[in-house]
Amino acid sequence: MTKFGPLSRAVALAGLLAAAGTAPALAAPADVALLKSYIGDWRGRGVLIGANTETVVCRMSLTQGNQDKVNYSGRCSLAGTQLSVAGTMAYVEANRRFEAAMSSNATFTGVAVGQKRGGGLVFNLRERDKDEEGKDLNITAQISLQGDSIQVVFEVVYVESGDSLRAEVPFSR
Template sequence: MTTFGPMTRAFALAGLLFSAGAAFAPAMAAPADVALLKSYIGEWRGRGVMIGAEQESVVCRLTLSEGNQDKVNYNGRCTLAGQNLSIAGTLAYVEANKRFEAAMTSNATFTGLAVGQKRGSGLTFNLREREEDEEGKEFNITSQIKLAPEAIQVTFEVVYVESGDSLRAEVPFSR
């Protein structure tokens, strides 16, 4: 069984807030796309559970605010087993790519690109990445963030390639 070290848990916390990375091209979105993004502006709080070798509580907060050029900025923090992860980033509709995208920086050096699609009255962002832990073991990261009018649901999973051991988290957010 793989022991999930501090860096692996930090990657997991990064995924809980918004798994993403990379810079945006200028966003030139339709008014409806901009309005959808801006509908999530506000303060969000989440509490959930991370299950791996042990089950641990996760507590998160997330602030979304108006950014430049029809973008929405976010800042967040999660706490798990005495560890803190902070992130900052941007959500936008990128006209050149004809899709919603999320960009992130974190204190866990986690990077990636989350692509979003409209689903009903909300947005769903998906991420799939492969990383290495502090011991050089490869693991796959999968994350899904569902933004609904009054809720955000984050599901995140880390699976070690060699052993198949996994770490899974689900955190519902509300205003």
């Protein structure tokens, strides 16, 4: 069994926050308006399941950026560890899709790709990274923006051992 240290938990929290700031797949005015409807302050409380189960408490703020962009910043607390992330969500014309780019204080960076589904948005993040010991990690997240809530499911899997961390955090205003 792999022990999940502070950096592993920080990577998991970074993924949660990165994933939580997300967007749609067509740049129609209604889709941009849908993205902007999530501007505001969000709070989330959920669980991180790995070798132990721990409570995760998060805050996130989405603000108006330049043009049709939405900026976000957030912070999560878990077992005395603080993680902060910041980024921008926008429709990227060159790629013909919505993207959410982020950076964190846990050395994790990534880009999530989003699609409009029904009346909401679903975003997926898939990255490969290494932990503090150089072990390969697969990082995935799915974020659902539906109505007046955001649901984040995030998982980190150690490639060699199959050990994992899974977090589920619902956000509300």
